[in-house]
Amino acid sequence: xxxxxxxxxxxxxxxxxxxxxxxxxxxxxxxxxxxxxxxxxxxxxxxxxxxxxxxxxxxxxxxxxxxxxxxxxxxxxxxxxxxxxxxxxxxxxxxxxxxxxxxxxxxxxxxxxxxxxxxxxxxxxxxxxxxxxxxxxxxxxxxxxxxxxxxxxxxxxxxxxxxxxxxxxxxxxxxxxxxxxxxxxxxxxxxxxxxxxxxxxxxxxxxxxxxxxxxxxxxxxxxxxxxxxxxxxxxxxxxxxxxxxxxxxxxxxxxxxxxxxxxxxxxxxxxxxxxxxxxxxxxxxxxxxxxxxxxxxxxxxxxxxxxxxxxxxxxxxxxxxxxxxxxxxxxxxxxxxxxxxxxxxxxxxxxxxxxxxxxxxxxxxxxxxxxxxxxxxxxxxxxxxxxxxxxxxxxxxxxxxxxxxxxxxxxxxxxxxxxxxxxxxxxxxxxxxxxxxxxxxxxxxxxxxxxxxxxxxxxxxxxxxxxxxxxxxxxxxxxxxxxxxxxxxxxxxxx
Numbered sequence: 001x002x003x004x005x006x007x008x009x010x011x012x013x014x015x016x017x018x019x020x021x022x023x024x025x026x027x028x029x030x031x032x033x034x035x036x037x038x039x040x041x042x043x044x045x046x047x048x049x050x051x052x053x054x055x056x057x058x059x060x061x062x063x064x065x066x067x068x069x070x071x072x073x074x075x076x077x078x079x080x081x082x083x084x085x086x087x088x089x090x091x092x093x094x095x096x097x098x099x100x101x102x103x104x105x106x107x108x109x110x111x112x113x114x115x116x117x118x119x120x121x122x123x124x125x126x127x128x129x130x131x132x133x134x135x136x137x138x139x140x141x142x143x144x145x146x147x148x149x150x151x152x153x154x155x156x157x158x159x160x161x162x163x164x165x166x167x168x169x170x171x172x173x174x175x176x177x178x179x180x181x182x183x184x185x186x187x188x189x190x191x192x193x194x195x196x197x198x199x200x201x202x203x204x205x206x207x208x209x210x211x212x213x214x215x216x217x218x219x220x221x222x223x224x225x226x227x228x229x230x231x232x233x234x235x236x237x238x239x240x241x242x243x244x245x246x247x248x249x250x251x252x253x254x255x256x257x258x259x260x261x262x263x264x265x266x267x268x269x270x271x272x273x274x275x276x277x278x279x280x281x282x283x284x285x286x287x288x289x290x291x292x293x294x295x296x297x298x299x300x301x302x303x304x305x306x307x308x309x310x311x312x313x314x315x316x317x318x319x320x321x322x323x324x325x326x327x328x329x330x331x332x333x334x335x336x337x338x339x340x341x342x343x344x345x346x347x348x349x350x351x352x353x354x355x356x357x358x359x360x361x362x363x364x365x366x367x368x369x370x371x372x373x374x375x376x377x378x379x380x381x382x383x384x385x386x387x388x389x390x391x392x393x394x395x396x397x398x399x400x401x402x403x404x405x406x407x408x409x410x411x412x413x414x415x416x417x418x419x420x421x422x423x424x425x426x427x428x429x430x431x432x433x434x435x436x437x438x439x440x441x442x443x444x445x446x447x448x449x450x451x452x453x454x455x456x457x458x459x460x461x462x463x464x465x466x467x468x469x470x471x472x473x474x475x476x477x478x479x480x481x482x483x484x485x486x487x488x489x490x491x492x493x494x495x
Contacts, residue, residue: 006449009076009077011078011080011164011165012263013101014034014037014311018031018032019063019436021460029066031062046101048099053168057229069231069232070232074235075236076172077443077444078168079165080183081102082242083163084099086162090160092158096153103308105346111133119131126191135186137187137205140211165183177213178213178223180216181218182239182245183241188205192277217290217291219237222239223236238445240438242261243269243300244438246269246438247271247298248289255273256397258270258403260385262306263406265305265349266384267303273296274294280395283350283351283392284350286299286300299395304344306343306406307407309345309380327412336372337368338363339361340363340376340485342486343384357491358493359490360486360493362485363376381408382414383479383483385402386483387487401425404427409428415428421476425467427465430463431461
C-alpha cells in the first residue's frame with residue numbers, strides 16, 4: 001500500500017510553513033515563507049491576513065506536489081500563533097483590517113480600566129486568564145471600535161472574528177467558521193469548564209457572539225479543502241494553538257509533564273490532566289487539548305520575548321549576522337562581564353504581567369563587547385525560565401525535569417545554561433519541530449491513523465538529548481542576584 005502523508009500548516013509569528021510528515025514522524029519536506037511584520041506605532045504589531053493566506057497556500061501547494069498529489073495526503077493538521085485576531089467578511093471572504101498580533105499591546109489601557117472596575121477575579125476564575133492585551137478579546141473590541149469596516153460588518157451580520165487557525169480553515173474550506181478548544185481558551189471568552197462561548201464575557205468585552213466560530217475538539221473531521229486549492233479535497237482533522245501542539249509533540253500527555261518552547265516568545269506548559277487549572281501566582285490556566293467532549297488542561301507561563309531578542313540583536317543592532325552566532329560568542333567568554341539583559345521589549349509576561357515595562361541592559365563597561373552582550377541575551381532565557389519555575393513551585397507544581405523545544409533550543413550552550421540555573425535535568429528531542437509534530441499527531445488521531453495520542457506519540461516521536469546541571473552554587477547565586485537587581489529596575493520604571 002502506498003504511504004500517505006500528514007500535511008501540517010504551521011502558522012508562526014514571523015513565517016508560515018507547510019511540513020510533510022510520514023506516519024512514523026519522519027519529515028519528508030518543508031516549505032516556508034516569511035511574514036511581513038507591521039509596526040505602525042510603538043507597542044503595535046500587525047500582520048496582513050491576505051498575506052498569511054496566500055503564503056500558507058503557496059507553501060501547502062509545494063508540499064502537496066512533493067507528496068505526489070492530494071490523494072497522497074491523508075489529513076491536514078493546523079497549528080498557529082495564538083491570540084492573534086483576524087476580522088473578515090463571512091460573505092466575501094476578504095479580511096476587513098490587518099490582524100492584531102499576540103504581541104500587540106495597544107489595549108493595555110482598556111485592560112487596566114477593566115481591572116480597575118474589579119473584573120479580573122471573575123474573568124480569571126472563569127477563563128484561567130488575566131486581563132492583559134496579550135489575549136484576544138480586547139483586540140476584537142479594539143477592531144470593532146476603531147475599524148469602520150469591522151463595525152459595519154458587525155451591524156450587517158457579516159462579521160467573522162477568529163484566531164489564525166479559524167481564518168485558515170474558513171479559506172481552505174470555502175466557509176467553515178470554527179475554532180478549536182485550545183485556541184478558544186486563549187480569547188478570554190471561553191470558560192474553561194464551558195463547552196462554548198460565554199455571552200456575559202462577550203458582553204464585557206463588546207464582542208458580538210454571532211461573529212465567533214463554533215468551538216470544536218482538537219481532533220476530528222472538521223471539513224475538506226476546496227478542490228481548487230490542491231486538485232482534490234483533503235480532510236482537515238487536527239488543530240491546536242502552537243504551544244499546546246508543542247506540548248503534545250513533546251509527549252506531555254500525563255499530569256505533571258512539563259515543556260518549554262523557545263520561539264519568538266518562551267512558553268512553559270505543565271499538564272494538569274482533567275483537573276481545572278488554578279494559580280495563585282499569576283500563571284495561566286488553559287485547555288491543553290480536547291478529544292470528543294473530554295478536555296485535558298494545563299498551567300502555562302508565558303514570556304513575551306525570547307527568539308525575538310536574538311532577532312533584535314541581528315536586525316536592529318547588527319551585533320550578529322545569524323542566530324547561530326550567539327552560541328559561538330557565548331563560548332568565547334567565561335562570563336557576561338556583569339552584563340544583564342531583561343528583554344521586556346513588549347512588556348513583562350508571567351509571572352509579572354506588566355505590559356508597560358520595557359527592556360533594559362545593565363552592567364555595561366568599556367570591557368563589554370558583543371560576546372558579553374550575546375551571552376547575556378542567552379542567559380536571559382534561563383533567568384526568565386527560572387522565574388516561571390519559582391511561580392510553578394509556589395503553586396504546588398514543582399518541575400522534576402523540563403523538556404525543551406523550539407528554534408532556540410538547538411543552541412546547546414543555552415540548553416545547558418537552563419539546566420544549570422534551574423538545577424534540574426533538561427531534555428531536548430532529537431527532532432525539535434515539536435509544534436508541527438503535535439499538529440500531525442492530532443491530525444493522525446482525527447483521521448483515525450492512530451487510535452489515541454499515546455499511540456501517535458509512540459509512533460511519531462524519536463529520542464532526546466539530556467543536559468544535567470553542573471553550575472557551582474555560588475555562581476548560580478551571583479547570577480540570580482544580578483538578575484534580581486536588573487528586573488527590579490525594569491519593574492520600577494514601569495510604575
